[in-house]
Amino acid sequence: MASPSTRPEPSTPDAIIRLLRWDKPTGRLILMIPALWSVVLAAEGSPPLPLVGVIILGTLATSAAGCVVNDLWDRNIDPHVARTRTRPLAARDLSVQVGIGVLLVSLLCAYGLSLYLNALSFWLCVLAVPFILFYPLAKRVFPVPQLVLSLAWGFAVLIPWAAVTNNLDLPVWILWLAVVLWTLSFDTVYAIPDRDDDRRLGVNSAALFFGDYTPQFIGFCFLGAWLLLIWLGLLLLLAFPYWLGLAAALMVWSRQSYLLSRYKPPLTLYGQIFRQNVQLGFGLLIGMILGFLL
Numbered sequence: 001m002a003s004p005s006t007r008p009e010p011s012t013p014d015a016i017i018r019l020l021r022w023d024k025p026t027g028r029l030i031l032m033i034p035a036l037w038s039v040v041l042a043a044e045g046s047p048p049l050p051l052v053g054v055i056i057l058g059t060l061a062t063s064a065a066g067c068v069v070n071d072l073w074d075r076n077i078d079p080h081v082a083r084t085r086t087r088p089l090a091a092r093d094l095s096v097q098v099g100i101g102v103l104l105v106s107l108l109c110a111y112g113l114s115l116y117l118n119a120l121s122f123w124l125c126v127l128a129v130p131f132i133l134f135y136p137l138a139k140r141v142f143p144v145p146q147l148v149l150s151l152a153w154g155f156a157v158l159i160p161w162a163a164v165t166n167n168l169d170l171p172v173w174i175l176w177l178a179v180v181l182w183t184l185s186f187d188t189v190y191a192i193p194d195r196d197d198d199r200r201l202g203v204n205s206a207a208l209f210f211g212d213y214t215p216q217f218i219g220f221c222f223l224g225a226w227l228l229l230i231w232l233g234l235l236l237l238l239a240f241p242y243w244l245g246l247a248a249a250l251m252v253w254s255r256q257s258y259l260l261s262r263y264k265p266p267l268t269l270y271g272q273i274f275r276q277n278v279q280l281g282f283g284l285l286i287g288m289i290l291g292f293l294l
Contacts, residue, residue: 010088010093012094012098015088015093015094016088016094016098016102018087018088018093019067019068019071019087019088019089019094019099019102020064020067020068020102020106021063021064021067022064026274026275026278027063027067028059028060028063029278029281029282030186030274030277030278030281031059031062031063031153031156032055032056032059032060032156033278033281033282033284033285034153034154034156034157034175034179034182034183034281035055035056035058035059035156035157035159035160036052036055036056036160036285037157037175037179037281037284037285037288038156038157038158038159038160038161038172038175039051039052039055039160039161039163039164040285040288040289040292041161041171041175041232041236041288042160042161042163042164042165042172043164044236044292045288045289045290045291045292045293046292046293047164050116051116051160051163051164054113054116054117054163055159055160055163057109057113058110058113058114058125058159059156061106061107061109061110061113062106062110062128062132064102064106065103065106065107065110065132066132066135066152068099068102068103068106069103069132069133069135069136070135070136071087071088071089071090071099072089072096072099072100072103072136073136073137074090074136075089075090075096075099077201077203078090079091080197080200080201081194081197081198081201082197083193083194083197107129110125111125117159117162117163118162118163118166120162120166120167120168121159121160121162121163124155124158124159124162125155125159127155128152128155128159131148131151131152131155132152135148135149135152138204139198139203139204139205140203140204141204142204143204143209144204144205144206144209145204145205145206146183146184146187146188146191146205146206147180147184147206149183149187150179150180150181150183150184150187151180153179153180153183154176154179154180154183156179157172157175157176157179158172158176161175170235171232171235171236174228174231174232174235175228175229175232177224177228178224178225178228178229178232179225181221181222181224181225181228182221182222182225182277184206184221185218185221185222185225185253186273186274186277187206188205188206188207188210188214188217188218188221189218189256189260189270189273189274190270190274191205191206191207191208192207192214192260192270193267193270194207195207195208214260215257215260215261216261218256218257218260219253219257219260219261222253222254222256222257223253226246226249226250226253229246229249229284230246233246233291236291238287238288238291238292239290239291239292239294240291240294241286241287241290241291241294242284242287242288242290242291243287243291244287245283245284245286245287245288246284246287248280248283249280249283249284252276252280256273256276259273260273
């Protein structure tokens with residue numbers, strides 16, 4: 001009889017699905033949201049459907065590549081972190097060679113999709129690759145690695161906008177900065193439960209860097225993103241559904257900031273906030289579409 005601690009041998013397809021995080025779609029959707037914001041706003045509410053399809057598939061391919069790169073770099077760190085010790089490369093459910101193969105397939109898929117885009121968007125895709133490949137190293141050398149991830153997330157704004165307009169004018173930079181601040185906030189929330197493990201392992205995070213002031217930093221980023229989205233709405237003359245979405249965002253982000261500031265909030269709060277931001281992101285997307293069409 002097998003001992004109670006014996007873990008059943010996972011199949012390779014199941015391990016690859018977990019490597020790509022397809023069993024946890026929330027993290028894939030939260031990259032798709034700013035890309036959809038961008039293509040909708042750039043196309044004034046009516047983006048070409050083939051381009052929308054390319055953008056959706058492109059976010060899936062690039063987020064998959066990012067997950068694999070992260071796990072390859074961290075395969076010897078993840079076993080020592082409670083949240084990540086069962087990841088396929090950390091648990092040795094997959095070999096490094098298989099991980100590299102999956103990474104190459106993901107990058108090739110992203111490359112194939114980028115050929116549909118114009119020259120400006122294509123070269124932005126190329127520029128995004130170093131951020132994808134080297135973000136996991138940031139936690140070893142940079143005090144706020146979440147900022148590097150946020151800059152990588154920003155390409156999800158620039159690429160679709162350039163694909164629609166073939167330029168990068170003021171509105172896209174406002175949206176870009178709003179998304180950078182938004183990403184910085186929710187990814188810092190995600191890092192809070194790992195603080196003890198990160199400190200023990202000697203890796204950096206915004207949650208460690210800001211310490212007791214982390215809730216205030218997150219609230220500042222939420223506020224900055226909200227103010228920038230107001231500026232964007234005024235610039236693009238969006239109608240009332242967009243403003244209803246921003247009113248909801250203010251209430252959600254204010255409540256989240258308050259809950260984070262309480263003494264020893266439950267661990268379940270951090271995942272809840274992450275999921276709420278996905279839901280809020282899609283709500284804002286609906287407001288953007290209707291803000292042009294009504």
